[in-house]
Ligand SMILES: O=C(O)c1cc(C(=O)O)c2c(n1)C(=O)C(=O)c1cc(C(=O)O)[nH]c1-2
């Protein structure tokens with residue numbers, strides 16, 4: 001299914017000069033202050049962890065609303081707000097960008113992208129956030145531009161074209177900034193783009209490198225890599241120690257192609273790649289699903305964690321397996337993998353990390369199969385979080401399956417290039433689809449799990465106060481759980497279903513937690529009958545910001 005973006009007028013609000021914007025240096029990005037939220041996942045390692053502990057398990061029940069702001073837009077609001085010394089930058093749907101006073105919600109400036117009428121993206125007109133560097137704020141757009149704004153005034157410094165949106169290239173996620181490079185990965189796996197990661201100079205916007213993720217190495221039949229997808233549409237992570245960028249890549253285009261046969265790996269689709277961020281040079285890669293036929297994009301965040309002193313990558317994948325990989329010297333090696341939701345596509349996981357496919361669950365043209373998970377995955381884009389105190393990761397999970405079969409499709413620029421027919425369904429006998437799981441990344445053991453009737457489509461935040469935050473859909477609740485045992489400590493019913501990415505920050509000694517409520521994203525567009533679980537959710541984006549009641553905050 002496709003969705004067209006309607007045009008909006010640009011309206012940069014009145015510039016409001018705050019007296020002292022703090023420039024974001026490369027050093028600050030490498031070692032972010034606990035009070036700020038400078039990366040979409042809080043740090044380069046992709047943890048989604050705030051060390052702040054003013055809000056903790058003993059007082060979180062006393063949270064109250066500090067302020068809210070409504071976007072007036074009814075599509076999905078997925079972004080993580082970025083906060084730098086009291087100033088917040090947050091995106092809504094359709095590339096709306098708001099600069100706000102993080103303590104009061106006062107709107108300092110607002111940019112509304114004028115998108116061409118014929119912009120089409122696969123999975124809703126979403127944006128997952130901005131990146132910040134110096135006195136500049138950067139946003140990727142649905143028409144595949146990269147924009148640089150003056151942080152204080154909202155004035156556009158530069159606007160570059162990353163690729164042609166008419167071929168369905170788009171940017172939906174937050175850029176990653178490493179020293180003088182601003183790095184983005186493209187969308188378009190359902191339209192036959194050729195995926196790439198590219199870097200631009202933070203000051204001039206000039207391209208410094210571009211690395212294709214569908215590679216010409218003989219692992220694709222003929223020249224099919226040229227429309228082979230593998231789009232790295234979510235943000236990557238960065239290991240400063242070895243100067244390595246890790247980035248997940250999407251599904252091959254089309255999902256199913258009779259020409260491929262069984263022996264084409266289609267590198268590096270559904271993989272994690274390791275790049276030198278200065279040059280874009282490929283250091284190494286590991287493929288989660290060679291020759292993928294189920295739309296199991298491997299884009300999910302490669303979280304960088306040290307496990308018993310071993311530098312590791314941990315990533316819960318759409319295919320239902322949680323991977324533990326090593327990352328010594330920027331080289332990726334398979335260590336272990338564990339199923340974390342209903343999955344039947346692999347008969348076994350080889351000890352070398354090359355899965356043994358169960359042919360009974362592999363679709364082809366003229367062959368319908370039942371496959372679990374469904375193509376929307378055991379976990380999709382909504383980021384898991386890691387808590388260095390409990391040493392657990394908290395994974396928003398969905399259990400569902402699909403009937404799927406191949407369909408003939410020809411490449412035609414800008415047209416859907418999927419090659420499959422499918423219908424999702426709930427796992428028979430299950431009373432839930434969504435689950436928040438606390439998992440030990442060393443062993444794959446589940447410490448606790450909480451179930452939700454509808455799918456879970458919100459990011460997760462961990463905090464130094466031992467509280468885990470996430471939101472759900474049909475109940476519209478933003479919730480706080482005890483990181484140790486999963487007990488629900490607090491919740492608040494919001495305006496809409498939550499598909500946001502919660503963050504935490506503090507200003508003048510007061511800790512805040514912020515999250516969008518505004519249902520949308522892939523579920524209403526793609527989930528078929530399973531979307532019925534979410535059909536009565538009210539629509540519309542509101543950013544909610546919480547803090548403790550005064551009696552707690554003054555105790556310091
Ligand atoms: O292959 C791609 O280029 C691509 C891009 C995106 C995106 O950029 O949002 C999604 C997907 N695929 C996808 O398969 C998917 O399930 C999905 C869900 C969502 C969402 O925001 O809810 N985006 C995307």
Ligand SMILES: [Ca+2]
Nearest residue numbers: 189250251297
């Ligand atoms: Ca995809």
